[in-house]
Amino acid sequence: MLSEKTIRGLITTPVFLANANQLAYQLHVSHQDASEELLLELLLHRLRTWTNKDVGIAVQRDLASLKWRVKYARKDLVRQSHKDATRELDKVQMLAGMEPQASNEAETLEALERLRELFKNANTRDWCGSILRFGQKETMVRFNNQTRRQFNNKLTKVCKYARQHRQHNQSSSNAKELELLKEWDDLMADPETSDDAVQLFIDQHGAYIDNIIINDPQVAFQGRLIKNFAHAGKDKYVFANLMAKREQQLKESK
Template sequence: MLSEKVVKELISMPCFISNCNRLAYQLHMSQKDASQELLLELLEHRLRLWSNNDVTLALKRDLPSLKWKIKYARKDLVRLSHRDATREHDKVQMMAGMEPHVSSQSETLEALGRLPELFKNANTRDWAESVLRVGQRETLIRFNQTPRQFNNKLTKLCKYARQHRHQQPNSNTKELHILSEWNDLMVDPDTDDNCIQAFINSHQDYINEVIINTSLIKFQGKVLKDFAQAGKDKYTFNELMHTQYIKLEQELKENK
């Protein structure tokens, strides 16, 4: 367990503060709550095996490894939040007598992103976002509804969404989301080989497809399992991902 002094130094880091602010924005919570959640996540997981000396040394040397742990602790919290919201969404669908739709994290994020396109009415949009983010119980309180009113509204909205699904782009959305994440990673000055390896591990099926379908990468296993030691293939892989992003973005624009 880290000492109080080291904890105070940790939460005073510019990197910790910036990730705390972003977490507060992403999960719609206060900065104070975001700071507490991020600190607990770090202490219980990412920094669980770090001693006071380890953290103090990383602070003094401004090591990227510590910044990386803070950044991905925030990402862990966001991912867990969306996973819990998805579970709640499935539950309320079942309450409404519907077949639950098993969504991945990326699909839930896509759903939230598409709300402004699907529902033009601000109140309807806010209600749907509340269901996805916090579930039935909190939504009932926020919108002063009875369970019957909630279920009726959910049934109508799901019917409307199904009828308008053909208007929503879906063929390449997941791929574009992955490639956008990659671009964000590449422009982040704190990104190192460990960050890239974590990204590859999170999207291994897609990355495997990218490198299998090219003869430009000589040692595919290195890129997948040991990116830091992949040599020139690291730069080739970066170019492939960037090229694929530009190509896919252009295709989506042309199909609009």
């Protein structure tokens, strides 16, 4: 994910500004809309594998590798604009027709909070926030009288970007969890590991252990397992099996 500082640097480069202007002319949209479309296209495709550091260096050094990616991102958008907009997800279809409802106020507020974490670009955040607050029709009017095609194209890209962000976060979370489980494996592999050492591990990762055993009928006495591992009886072995099962699930999902 790019930082807000890196994004500001990217969208103020001469090559980005020139291609955004050309895109606005080719698609008959405002410069602001063209800039947002171009930025999203870069984040989703041409710069998808670049790190924040990669982009920062390319901006500072005015690298040709960045210039041609910006140019071809614009070309991709122009090519896409001549095709019928298709919605990739059922969720996109639902969101496109969503209108604000008083009964969903809590969900709306939660979604608005998440927008701040998800989108570094303020205008994209405002656009998504407008959908959540006011619905599709008013958002199209508020943002330069967008056409239905423009709205749907942008919505598809935003949802795709959000999905990729979630997948990235999930991948990072899984990696951290596997590290914790590797620590557990090392503990179990050591013949000198005592019940006290296991108890220390449980105490250090209490929230995680709770999540592993909660509501699992195989663990007869969950409280005793957490607080007094040495006297947990057969639950010790059930717990070890649950940890091994969780590790296998994570490895298979990679």
